[in-house]
Amino acid sequence: MMNELLLNVESVGGFFCVPPSTSCKELELGPDEMTSSNDYGASSWELNVQVDQPNEDSPLEFKLRVTGDFHVGGVMLKLVEQIPVPQDWSDHALWWEKKKCWLLKTHWTLDKYGIQADAKLLYTPQHKSLKLQLPNMKTVRLNVSFSSVVFRAVIDICKTLNIRRPEELSLLKPRDNISKKKRKEKNNKHPIDEDILDLDQVPTSPGSIASPGLYSKTMTPIYDPINGTPVSSTIMWFSDSPLAEQNCNILAVSQPNLTPEVLAKMYRPQNQIDKAELNTGWLDSSRSLMEQDIQKEDKLLLRYKYYSFFDLNPKYDAVRINQLYEQARWAILLEEIDCTEEEMLLFAALQVNANVKS
Numbered sequence: 179m180m181n182e183l184l185l186n187v188e189s190v191g192g193f194f195c196v197p198p199s200t201s202c203k204e205l206e207l208g209p210d211e212m213t214s215s216n217d218y219g220a221s222s223w224e225l226n227v228q229v230d231q232p233n234e235d236s237p238l239e240f241k242l243r244v245t246g247d248f249h250v251g252g253v254m255l256k257l258v259e260q261i262p263v264p265q266d267w268s269d270h271a272l273w274w275e276k277k278k279c280w281l282l283k284t285h286w287t288l289d290k291y292g293i294q295a296d297a298k299l300l301y302t303p304q305h306k307s308l309k310l311q312l313p314n315m316k317t318v319r320l321n322v323s324f325s326s327v328v329f330r331a332v333i334d335i336c337k338t339l340n341i342r343r344p345e346e347l348s349l350l351k352p353r354d355n356i357s358k359k360k361r362k363e364k365n366n367k368h369p370i371d372e373d374i375l376d377l378d379q380v381p382t383s384p385g386s387i388a389s390p391g392l393y394s395k396t397m398t399p400i401y402d403p404i405n406g407t408p409v410s411s412t413i414m415w416f417s418d419s420p421l422a423e424q425n426c427n428i429l430a431v432s433q434p435n436l437t438p439e440v441l442a443k444m445y446r447p448q449n450q451i452d453k454a455e456l457n458t459g460w461l462d463s464s465r466s467l468m469e470q471d472i473q474k475e476d477k478l479l480l481r482y483k484y485y486s487f488f489d490l491n492p493k494y495d496a497v498r499i500n501q502l503y504e505q506a507r508w509a510i511l512l513e514e515i516d517c518t519e520e521e522m523l524l525f526a527a528l529q530v531n532a533n534v535k536s
Contacts, residue, residue, distance in 0.1 A: 223295040230302035251284035273300040278469045280325045306474040313505035318375040319451040329463040341498045350479040351459030
């Protein structure tokens with residue numbers, strides 16, 4: 179047997195040996211080495227945290243007494259224990275509005291994040307509803323991760339919409355409406371309801387079960403479970419996913435042209451400066467949506483950013499090819515790009531030929 183006692187002293191961070199004959203008085207800590215409750219109260223402070231409630235107009239507010247060595251996970255646990263409403267908090271995370279920062283590293287301490295008593299945090303879901311205008315001018319509502327970087331969010335969006343090569347697309351802020359239009363909408367007693375395809379229930383988070391799409395990971399075509407034939411490249415088949423219920427063939431098939439009256443109301447750039455301003459709204463792909471002041475139910479544009487495409491296959495890319503065509507078509511109609519009349523006619527002739535052969 180050992181003739182010595184092993185004592186663990188946290189202040190030293192290791193073990194040291196003490197003979198058995200050592201008395202307790204000799205092991206007593208001095209007054210400067212002890213932490214009393216008064217000292218803890220002096221070193222602790224109140225942290226203001228708001229809890230985002232989806233069905234409430236105003237968030238719940240809580241004050242947690244913490245110290246700088248509290249880790250973020252411990253703060254979240256302490257907060258959930260005080261919330262009287264039981265629910266699934268697995269998708270929630272802390273958001274620091276002042277620094278535009280998600281506190282996703284739950285093992286980090288408050289001191290490491292630089293959070294002090296004047297900080298105000300928001301406990302909010304990471305996935306929120308977002309309205310997206312597709313290249314064919316159709317608007318869909320999706321549940322998108324606001325904590326992931328935009329590049330990751332676009333990948334999840336394209337997975338839901340069955341669009342391959344998501345690196346070709348990005349998110350664009352719509353051009354701000356002129357003040358006259360804003361005043362007109364405020365005075366309008368009967369606002370025009372936008373036709374929005376609601377896909378809010380489709381999961382888009384990484385690792386979640388998304389729509390099966392038109393292709394598998396091995397690039398083999400998906401077969402119709404009824405007749406066993408491969409799915410056509412021009413017909414959308416989404417199995418039992420929510421996409422089938424919403425008639426999502428509008429993503430792969432060109433829609434009828436709008437009336438001249440509706441086209442006349444759409445924004446058209448008047449000069450080169452206006453055309454240049456169209457590209458100032460691209461979001462930073464390395465930052466999250468909330469870091470770029472995008473909030474729940476905001477509207478963004480899903481567009482092809484660089485006109486460099488590869489691996490186009492009609493067998494698998496029905497949605498991708500149609501959305502690419504629609505973006506080029508609307509860019510011509512709204513005069514966003516410079517092209518000659520001959521180029522416009524050639525573009526239209528190619529589309530007519532494609533429609534006839536299909």
